[in-house]
Amino acid sequence: MYRPDLRSPHQFRLLEAKTGFLPGSNGSARIRMTDGGECIVSVKSKVVQRAQESNLIEVDVDISGLRDDSNLVTNIKYNLTTLLLQSFPFKCLHLTSRYSYKLYIDCIVISHASYPVTLVSLTTYLALKTTRLPLLVSETNDQDIEELPTFSDDWDDSKLLAHMSDIQFRPPILITIGVVGSNILLDPSTEEEQVLDNAIIAGFADDAVTTPIINMNLAYNSNNTQFKGLDNKAITESIALCNKYCGALFKALDDLIDQDEDDIDGSIF
Amino acid sequence: MSDRRRITAPGNTYFPRVGAENKTSTRPRDSNNTPASFYLTxxxxxxxNGSSYLEVDKFIIQAQVFGPRPIKGSYMDRGCVSVECKFLSLIRQNGSDSKSMSGLEHRIASFVETCLVLSILLDKYPKSTIDVFINVLAADDDGIDESKIQxxxxxxxxxxxVAIVDSGIEVKDIVTCGQTLVGDEGTLKVDLQGRGLQALVAIMPxxxxxxxxxxxxxxxxGTTDYSLAMASSIEMAKTVRSNINSYLLQDQ
Known part of the structure; x- marks a missing residue:
C-alpha cells in the first residue's frame, strides 16, 4: 500500500509546535500542520475544594466557523472530556487533603482541513506537559486544622504539572485511525479521509489503547459513497497497530518540548 | 355550605394517581447473558412516515421518521440523513441547559446517524432528506449519566x-444494537448499565x-476485554434482531 504522501501506515503527518507562549495562562501550546490546520490550547488553573467539585478538569472546544452546538464541536468536546476524565492522572492536581487545582482547558481550532480531533488532542498534551503551577508553601496536611493553601509569590519557584507527583505524567491522547479495505492507516490526511471505508477514534494512555473507541465518517459530507461497515478483524488490527507504534508519539512530543524550551525567544512566529 | 369562591369539580370526579407508586413489577432476568424484556410497537x-415506541426497564423511547422529503437547493444524487435526539426536560442529565442539545444528546444522535447512513439505500432517494427525531420520554429516577448512556x-x-422499517424506506438490513458491561472483576453482563468497560456495537446481522x-x-x-465485550454485544444484537423479526412478522 502506498499513501498519497508516501508515509508508512503508522506514520503521523509532520507538525510544527510551540509551547508556553501565552503569558496569562498556566500552560499553552500551538500546533500547525502542513495542511494548514492550526490549534491553540490554553490551560488555566484554579484552587478548589475537592469535595465541592464533580470534575477537576473542564474542557471547552471552539472551532472557527462552526457553532458551539454543532455536531463536530460537541463530539470532539465530549470525546476529549471523557478521555481526560478516565485517564488523566488526577493525583498531580491534589494540593492538600482538602484542596486541589482545577484545570480549565480551552482549545481553539483556528483552521482545519482534516478531522481535527488528533490535532486538538496533541496540542492539549503539549499544553498540559508545559503547564506550570505556583509552589505551595503551606502545609499539605490540613485534615485536622483547616487552612487555606498559600503559594510562593515568586513565579521562578513554580513547578511543572508534570513534576507535581512521583508518577510519570503522561496525559492521554486521541488517535485517528482510517480503515480502507484491509489497510489500516494512522492519522489519515484530508485526501485519505474522503476515501476511507470507515474511521476509528481511539484513546491512548499508558502505552495502550484506551476508551473511548468509536467509529465515524470523517468525509466532508454525510452521504459519503465510500462509507462502509467494519469487521471485527479491522478493529482488532487497528488497536494492535496503535499499541505497537503510538508509544513513540509520546517520545516525539516530549523531545519536541525539550527542543522548544532551548529555543525561548518569546515569539510564536 | 360549599365555598362558592372555589371552582369545585362535579360530584362524580376522581383523583388522578399522580406520583403514586407503580406496583407493576418487571420479571427478573434469567441471567447476565440475556437482554432485558422489552415492549415494542x-x-x-x-x-x-414511520414511528416506533419502545419500553425497556425504566427507559421509554419514541422514534419518528419523516421522509424521504424533497430538499431545496442544488441537486444531490443521494439522500441525506439527519438525526436529532432529545431527552424530555424532566430527565436530569449532566451539563445540560435544556435549551440546546446537550453533549450526551449530540453523541447519541451522531452514533445513530452513523449507523443509519450505512444501512439506508441512500442512492434510491436523490435530492431527498430523511429526518429522524428521537425522544427519550422516561429514564431512571436519578437521570442519565455516562454509566447509562450506552x-x-x-x-x-x-x-x-423499527421506525425506519415502518416508514417503508429501503434498507440494506435492519440495524440492531447490543451493549455489554465488563465489570471490574472481568465479568461480562449483557444489557446492564454501571461502572466498568461499556461496549456498544451496532451490526447488520x-x-x-x-x-x-x-x-x-x-x-x-486490556485488548482482551475489548474483543470479549464486542463479541458479547454482537450476540445481544442478534438476539434483539430475532425478537424484532418476530414482531415485524406478527405485525403484518
Whole structure:
C-alpha cells in the first residue's frame, strides 16, 4: 500500500509546535500542520475544594466557523472530556487533603482541513506537559486544622504539572485511525479521509489503547459513497497497530518540548 | 355550605394517581447473558412516515421518521440523513441547559446517524432528506449519566430501526444494537448499565455481522476485554434482531 504522501501506515503527518507562549495562562501550546490546520490550547488553573467539585478538569472546544452546538464541536468536546476524565492522572492536581487545582482547558481550532480531533488532542498534551503551577508553601496536611493553601509569590519557584507527583505524567491522547479495505492507516490526511471505508477514534494512555473507541465518517459530507461497515478483524488490527507504534508519539512530543524550551525567544512566529 | 369562591369539580370526579407508586413489577432476568424484556410497537404517530415506541426497564423511547422529503437547493444524487435526539426536560442529565442539545444528546444522535447512513439505500432517494427525531420520554429516577448512556443508546438504535422499517424506506438490513458491561472483576453482563468497560456495537446481522456502529467507553484492563465485550454485544444484537423479526412478522 502506498499513501498519497508516501508515509508508512503508522506514520503521523509532520507538525510544527510551540509551547508556553501565552503569558496569562498556566500552560499553552500551538500546533500547525502542513495542511494548514492550526490549534491553540490554553490551560488555566484554579484552587478548589475537592469535595465541592464533580470534575477537576473542564474542557471547552471552539472551532472557527462552526457553532458551539454543532455536531463536530460537541463530539470532539465530549470525546476529549471523557478521555481526560478516565485517564488523566488526577493525583498531580491534589494540593492538600482538602484542596486541589482545577484545570480549565480551552482549545481553539483556528483552521482545519482534516478531522481535527488528533490535532486538538496533541496540542492539549503539549499544553498540559508545559503547564506550570505556583509552589505551595503551606502545609499539605490540613485534615485536622483547616487552612487555606498559600503559594510562593515568586513565579521562578513554580513547578511543572508534570513534576507535581512521583508518577510519570503522561496525559492521554486521541488517535485517528482510517480503515480502507484491509489497510489500516494512522492519522489519515484530508485526501485519505474522503476515501476511507470507515474511521476509528481511539484513546491512548499508558502505552495502550484506551476508551473511548468509536467509529465515524470523517468525509466532508454525510452521504459519503465510500462509507462502509467494519469487521471485527479491522478493529482488532487497528488497536494492535496503535499499541505497537503510538508509544513513540509520546517520545516525539516530549523531545519536541525539550527542543522548544532551548529555543525561548518569546515569539510564536 | 360549599365555598362558592372555589371552582369545585362535579360530584362524580376522581383523583388522578399522580406520583403514586407503580406496583407493576418487571420479571427478573434469567441471567447476565440475556437482554432485558422489552415492549415494542410501531406506527403510533399518524403524521410521521414511520414511528416506533419502545419500553425497556425504566427507559421509554419514541422514534419518528419523516421522509424521504424533497430538499431545496442544488441537486444531490443521494439522500441525506439527519438525526436529532432529545431527552424530555424532566430527565436530569449532566451539563445540560435544556435549551440546546446537550453533549450526551449530540453523541447519541451522531452514533445513530452513523449507523443509519450505512444501512439506508441512500442512492434510491436523490435530492431527498430523511429526518429522524428521537425522544427519550422516561429514564431512571436519578437521570442519565455516562454509566447509562450506552445502554440507552443501544435501545434507541433498536427503536429507530423499527421506525425506519415502518416508514417503508429501503434498507440494506435492519440495524440492531447490543451493549455489554465488563465489570471490574472481568465479568461480562449483557444489557446492564454501571461502572466498568461499556461496549456498544451496532451490526447488520444479515450482512455477515457488518459492524456499523462501535462505541466503547469506561475503564478497561486490556485488548482482551475489548474483543470479549464486542463479541458479547454482537450476540445481544442478534438476539434483539430475532425478537424484532418476530414482531415485524406478527405485525403484518
Amino acid at each position: 410501531s406506527n403510533i404517530v399518524l403524521n410521521a 445502554r440507552l443508546t443501544a435501545w434507541i438504535v433498536n427503536c429507530t430501526s 444479515m450482512r455477515n455481522d457488518e459492524i456499523v456502529g462501535l462505541w466503547m467507553d469506561g475503564s478497561s484492563k
